[in-house]
Amino acid sequence: MTKTIQNDRTEIRLAGEGGQGMILAAIILAEAAAIYDGKNVTQTQVYGPEARGGASKAEVVISNGQIDHPEVINADVLVAMSQEACDKYAGNLKKGGLLIVDEEKVGRIPSNKAVKIPITQLAEARTGRTITANVVALGVLVGLTDVVSRMSIEKAVLARAPKGTEDMNRTALLAGFEAADMVKR
Amino acid sequence: MTVKLMQGNDAVGWGALAAGCRFYAGYPITPSTEVAEMLSRELPKVGGKFIQMEDEIASLAACIGASVGGLKSMTATSGPGFSLMQEHIGYAAMTEVPCVVVNVQRLGPSTGQPTSASQGDVMQARWGTHGDHPIIALCPTSVSQSFDLTVKAFNFSEKYRTPVILLLDEVIGHMREKFDMPDFDAIERVDRIATDVPPEWYKPYGDSxxxxxxxxxxxxxxxxxxxxxxxxxxxxPTQRLDEIDPWIKRVHRKIERNLHDIVLYEEDWDPTNKTVVVSYGASARSARHAVKLARQHRLKVGEITLLTIWPFAEEVIARMARTARRIIVPEMNLGQLALEVERVAGRSKVVRVNRANGEMVTPQEILDAIEGS
Known part of the structure; x- marks a missing residue:
């Protein structure tokens, strides 16, 4: 399923467990939109007191115009990296919105139109580290939606990558793009 | 590249630096910690001092001491720490020592919910410390406004020799937005009025x-x-009525006579608007969204966003209430600033839209209130 979002307000929600890097992924996406694509953006998050575990949700709203309410109202895109996240937020998707799930982590999917990709597995297979799953997820998300350009997300990922991890992160992002292209075909 | 993605709390730190803040004492607490983190990194680079204190009581005490020593000073906290700081907010008001107290509001009472948003400290900012005292409290609605109002907070505190409360909420503090860092040299900075008399003639609280x-x-x-x-x-110390009475009147007068300078707000209404939304902080973002939707539905609705919540913007609200029939006040509490709106609303009906569960008031809830005439 391909979906290019052209509304003036695009709402993206990334949800999973604390420690999966969903908030960092949202920050990177927001930086790609704000700094490299020159758009307006708000990035917010909800998380518990734990460093790992517990539910974590991060949101990005992108627009060419002024963004008033800074949080997602009805998501255009939901990336669910855990069953709990999918159960909790799938119902909030806009009609015709895009649901992307980590196939390995989300067994019960409420829609037959969801894009199922083994995101964490891909991260491990390509980079040897499951920790890059958030960057793979960004690759899938941008590859499918073009909410920001591929060049911008790559710049944003590399600007945030700790020294020495640039190649690993680029590999993860490209794995996400490839997975998205497979779905499109 | 000057454009950055920045959190509200970070923008507060940069605003403080731009305003000339050179001392920070604090005790980290969610959701305000990023202010301390940022200043612990940046203050030493400009010759400032950062100190982590043993608690919030000591934090504000240290700020007051540093300010008396001549440094512009700030501390940042959240609800539980703000409660502890009340004693010294009163002390700063009484001794007329400039300082800025940032409170990034989280859900309370008590330890409450550290990562959840709230606007529950509106009345505490006004009346948290005992005794009749003037106070200034500012509420930003965005990341860039967090920067601007931090500068204002310092300028007001220096100009009027008063503690100033910068009242953020978790949404604004943790939200990231595009931010274009202004040139610090172009920023208006106000310093306290220095004395020009010799030390033996100086009266710290008189003769002005x-x-x-x-x-x-x-x-x-x-x-x-x-x-x-x-x-x-x-x-x-004095017990003389002829010294106490002029003092209490003067410290109130120094704020009341300067409302035109202190009371900041944004307005977008006209006398044909029968409904006007009055809001502040993160709720103002939902309000603006709702007002735009309502106008798309051809409803004539106005809005006023209060950037200064204390002293209360009586003049503009009363003026608007003469023509508006309904005033809608969304807040992330069970109705605090609405009480002030009601006080000056005359015959207009005040409609409250409240949430005190850690989440933002939604644009739909405000739109429902606008439509439900």
Whole structure:
């Protein structure tokens, strides 16, 4: 399923467990939109007191115009990296919105139109580290939606990558793009 | 590349630096910690001092001391710490020592919910410390406004020799938005009025033509007494009615006579708007969204966003209430600033839209209130 979002307000929600890097992924996406694509953006998050575990949700709203309410109202895109996240937020998707799930982590999917990709597995297979799953997820998300350009997300990922991890992160992002292209075909 | 993605809390730190803040004492607490993190990194680079104190009581005490020593000072906290700081907010008001207290509001009471948003400290910001005292409290609605209002907070505190509360909420504090860092040299900076009399003639609390007495910094050769007791023009304790009464009137007058300077707001309404939304902080973002939707539905609705919540913007609200029939006040509490709106609303009906569960008021909830005439 391909979906290019052209509304003036695009709402993206990334949800999973604390420690999966969903908030960092949202920050990177927001930086790609704000700094490299020159758009307006708000990035917010909800998380518990734990460093790992517990539910974590991060949101990005992108627009060419002024963004008033800074949080997602009805998501255009939901990336669910855990069953709990999918159960909790799938119902909030806009009609015709895009649901992307980590196939390995989300067994019960409420829609037959969801894009199922083994995101964490891909991260491990390509980079040897499951920790890059958030960057793979960004690759899938941008590859499918073009909410920001591929060049911008790559710049944003590399600007945030700790020294020495640039190649690993680029590999993860490209794995996400490839997975998205497979779905499109 | 000057454009950055920045959190509200970070923008507060940069605003403080731009305003000339050179001292921070604090005790980290969610959701305000990023202010401390940022200043612990950046203050030493400009020759400032950062100190982590043992608690919030000591934090504000250290800020007051540093300010008396001549440094612009700030602390940042959230609800539980703000409760502890009340004692010294009163002390700063009584001793007329400039300082900025940032409170990034989280859900309370008590420990509440550290990562959840709230606007529950509106009345505490006004009346949290005991006794009749003037206060200024500012509420930003965006990341860039967090920067701007931090600068304003410092300028007001110096200009009027008063503690200023910068009242963020978790949404604004943790939200990231595009931010274009202004040139610090182009920013208007206000410094306290220095005395020009020799030390032996100096009266720290008297003899001034203005309601704000000139302030000598400790260490500059001026030796004087500071106390939380009512004091005479020299700063020594007094029980004389003819010294207490003028003092309490003067410290209120210095704020009341300058409302035109202190009370900041944004307005977008006209007398044909029968419904007007009055909001502040993160709720103003939902309000603006709702007002735009309502106007798309051809409803004539206005809005006023209060950037200064204390002193309360009586003049503009009362003026608007003469023509509006309904005033909608969304807040992330069970109705605090709505009480002030009601006080000056005349015959207009005040409709509250409240949430005190850690989440933002939604644009739909405000739209429902606008439509439900």
């Amino acid at each position: 033509l203005s309601d704000v007495p000139p302030m000598a910094n400790f260490g500059d050769g001026y030796r004087y007494h500071i106390t939380g007791l009512f004091h005479d023009p020299h700063g020594y």
